[in-house]
Amino acid sequence: MPTEPIATPAIPTRAIDCLVNVHFGETAQQPGWMLKVRDDYFKGPESMFGPVDMAELLDEMDEQGVRKAVLMDNLATPSTTARKFVEAEPGRFSLAMGGINLLKPMPALRELTAVVRDLPVTYAVVGPSFWGDGMYPASDAVYYPLYTKCVDLDLPMCINTGIPGPPIPGEVQHPIHLDRVCVRFPELRLCMIHGADPWWDVAIRLLVKYSNLRLMTSAWSPKRLPESLLHYMRTRGPDKILFASDWPVLPMRRVLPEAAALDLPADVLENYLYNNAQEFFFGDRIQEQ
Numbered sequence: 001m002p003t004e005p006i007a008t009p010a011i012p013t014r015a016i017d018c019l020v021n022v023h024f025g026e027t028a029q030q031p032g033w034m035l036k037v038r039d040d041y042f043k044g045p046e047s048m049f050g051p052v053d054m055a056e057l058l059d060e061m062d063e064q065g066v067r068k069a070v071l072m073d074n075l076a077t078p079s080t081t082a083r084k085f086v087e088a089e090p091g092r093f094s095l096a097m098g099g100i101n102l103l104k105p106m107p108a109l110r111e112l113t114a115v116v117r118d119l120p121v122t123y124a125v126v127g128p129s130f131w132g133d134g135m136y137p138a139s140d141a142v143y144y145p146l147y148t149k150c151v152d153l154d155l156p157m158c159i160n161t162g163i164p165g166p167p168i169p170g171e172v173q174h175p176i177h178l179d180r181v182c183v184r185f186p187e188l189r190l191c192m193i194h195g196a197d198p199w200w201d202v203a204i205r206l207l208v209k210y211s212n213l214r215l216m217t218s219a220w221s222p223k224r225l226p227e228s229l230l231h232y233m234r235t236r237g238p239d240k241i242l243f244a245s246d247w248p249v250l251p252m253r254r255v256l257p258e259a260a261a262l263d264l265p266a267d268v269l270e271n272y273l274y275n276n277a278q279e280f281f282f283g284d285r286i287q288e289q
Contacts, residue, residue: 013065015256015273018122018244018281019096019193019218020069025051025078052248054085058092064256065273068092069247070122070281073113074099087122094120096158102126102136105145116153122281124150125193127160129175134169137177147185156189156281158216162197165219175203182210189280191242195220204232207240214280218244222258230262238268242277 012157027049061069069092071082076099086093097115101108115121124146128138136142138159147171150157159178163170182190196203207252216224233241245255259273 015064015066015243015259016167016277016281017061017066017069017247017252018216018242018277019072020057020245020247021072021249022052022057022085023072023074024049024248026079052081054088057085058089058245060252064252066252066256068094068282070094070096070244072096072098072125073121075108075115076101078244082151083119090120092121096117096123097121097124098125098127098289100124100126100146102142102146103132109145110151113153116155121155123156123158123191125158125160125206127164128177129160129164129166129168129170129173134172137172137174139177143181144184145272147181147188150189151185151187154189156191158191158193160194161192161203161215162199175199175206178206178213179209182206182213186210186212188212190214191216191280193218193244194246195225200226200228204228204237207232207237213243214276216242216244219246219249220253221250222262225262230264233264233268233272238271239276239279241272242280243273276280 012255014083029148039198057069060066071079071085071093073079073095075097082095083094084171086095100112102120112124120249126146128134128136132142147157149155159173161173161175161178164173176199178190178192181188190210190212193216195217196215197220203215207215215229217229229241243255243259256273259269262269264272
């Protein structure tokens, strides 16, 4: 008997990739913990940290239906690659701005204001485990000037949650620390990024509780997402979860077909891949005068 061909998931018609790295190749030698993450955690190729060709990236985006990509940038060490891509293709690329000195905030916040005025910055980003020896959870007052400035600029704020891959302290990235932040700053557009493992249920409970909170699945293979999160997306949270790849850590060619194969209704999948990010990150924004 002839065998039937194995069905393959259809590529989604459109997506926004909310977290893409094009800056790795600007560093001659990655720090040891980054190499460890590549080799031990993600089992990635050596080329993961090589220079990025914009035409090749755009080809992968077009192939996978990615209309826009948000490129990681840094106030302290600006990415020449990210800013070159944004200048060349402003309709396809925008920036996520990290590297904000929270211990001496006023010069950094003035610089952030200027960068947001002059460049297409989609969100500010902080990883609590990745600075200050992992001593400052998101509820610490050291973040409050940045939260206040983000509200003033109507600029979304993204914060790493979940235990990080590198061997650095992880408790500060427990999502429960955002409980107090959401209470203190209800006007702040706030998004948990890189999932929330192993605290998914806490993150989901916070998403139910706070209307200004979202979660991004960057650095997570869609087929590895927990059923509790998929259930939440199908039920109470179809507008709360945002897609991202963390490219090139996870290639778009891998994660978009995996996303299309998830057990999600078509409208929920469309929200996850495109609509939620479009509304949360690219909706109307009030610029500071």
